[in-house]
Amino acid sequence: MYCETQNTMGKSTYFSSKSVFGQLISLIDDSMIKKEVKKCNSDRYTKRFTTKDHLISMLFCSFSKCTSLREISGAMLGLSGKTSSFQLNHIPKRSTLSDANKKRDVLVFENIYHQLLKQYGGFLSDSRIKDVIKKQVKIFDSSTISLFKNIMECVGRHSKSGKRKGGIKVHTVVNADEIVPSLVWFSEAKTHDHKFLEKLNCDKNTIYVFDKGFNDYRAFEHFTAYETGFVTRIKDNASYRKIEDLDVADYIHNGVLEDQIIEVEVKKGKEKTPLKLRKVTFYDRVNKREFEFLTNLFDLRADLIAALYKIRWQIELLFKQLKQNFPLKYFLGDNENAIKIQIYCVLIVNLLFAVIKKRLKRSWAFSNLVSFCKIHLFNYINLMKFLENPEKDWIIDKAESEQLTFNW
Incomplete structure (x- = not known):
């Protein structure tokens, strides 16, 4: 056989x-x-x-x-x-x-990354958002990477081990139609987020979406002066004056509860100047939460303001993806x-x-x-x-x- x-x-x-x-x-x-x-x-x-x-x-x-x-x-x-x-x-x-x-x-290394992004950015791009909004939507946020070395100036409390915990804050901008960072800026972990706003380029074809941790009325005034749109959440303790209630049309998503024109005060030393903004109140039935959005986009539908902010979740997923899949818990140098x-x-x-x-x-x-x-x-x-x-x-x-x- x-x-x-x-x-x-x-x-x-x-x-x-x-x-x-x-x-x-x-x-x-x-x-x-x-x-x-x-x-x-x-x-x-x-x-x-x-x-x-x-x-x-x-x-x-x-x-x-x-x-x-x-x-x-x-x-x-x-x-x-x-x-x-x-x-x-x-x-x-x-x-x-x-x-x-x-x-x-x-x-x-930074230049090589940006050249690769330039090469593959168009391939990675999803044009559907731009087709609807007609502008480039950019999301930005920051993530703190903890370090147990005095690499950047130490911050935070002493850990149980007795070592002082330092950190580096990575500020990131992502084009909403892409899935990778387009701009990265590093700072000490104690640096306030609003400092990053100074690094952003302003133009009338861009809308920035960010969390309320970046709230800065002077930056909002700067955005408005350069016709750059923004969408964020209003702070819980924000002081403002209501100017006008706008009509919410029947074709607008029924989650929109209010659409208002408000006025905030921008402090410049001893002087205060008024700035008109728009506040949209939206009820999210899935998460059973009410959100108040702040923007300088007066011509955009109120439900699209809420939809723009929802896109911001992409950058949270990016941070999670980077930290879970790559060695960012262990650094090779001090x-x-x-x-x-x-x-x-x-x-x-x-x-x-x-x-x-x-x-x-x-x-x-x-x-x-x-x-x-x-x-x-x-x-x-x-x-x-x-x-x-x-x-x-x-x-x-x-x-x-x-x-x-x-x-x-």
């Missing part, structure tokens, strides 16, 4: 000449890296560990969720013979990577520069995964996509083909096993 099998049995239909890591890195144009390195002069005085080697090492950290310099350098020692697809020329020792994170200007480099590399990886997810016809949860790539980072799988039909090899193997013939 003997058995025969087809010669093709057991061969993967998803083989690739590049590892999964190489395929992900190939989304970053090498010429773009060289251009930014030259612009920032980031390889000056560098003998071996170039900016590109540094970038790939830090991206490896984010993809594989490494939590220490020792873990990165140790894991990368096993990459011998596997680096040709992403052109890594020098695997760093722990001290080499530590020095690079401390000394190399974070600007080159200095501000190292932390910023690590955050920008996480943003680059997040953008690359967003591009992969958008290209797929098959629906994948973001966290599942990240986990799969982490497990198979250096397997030679054709990533896109596999993700579109991950069961294909199993189905083929099963079919081939049923074709075994037994000859007596």
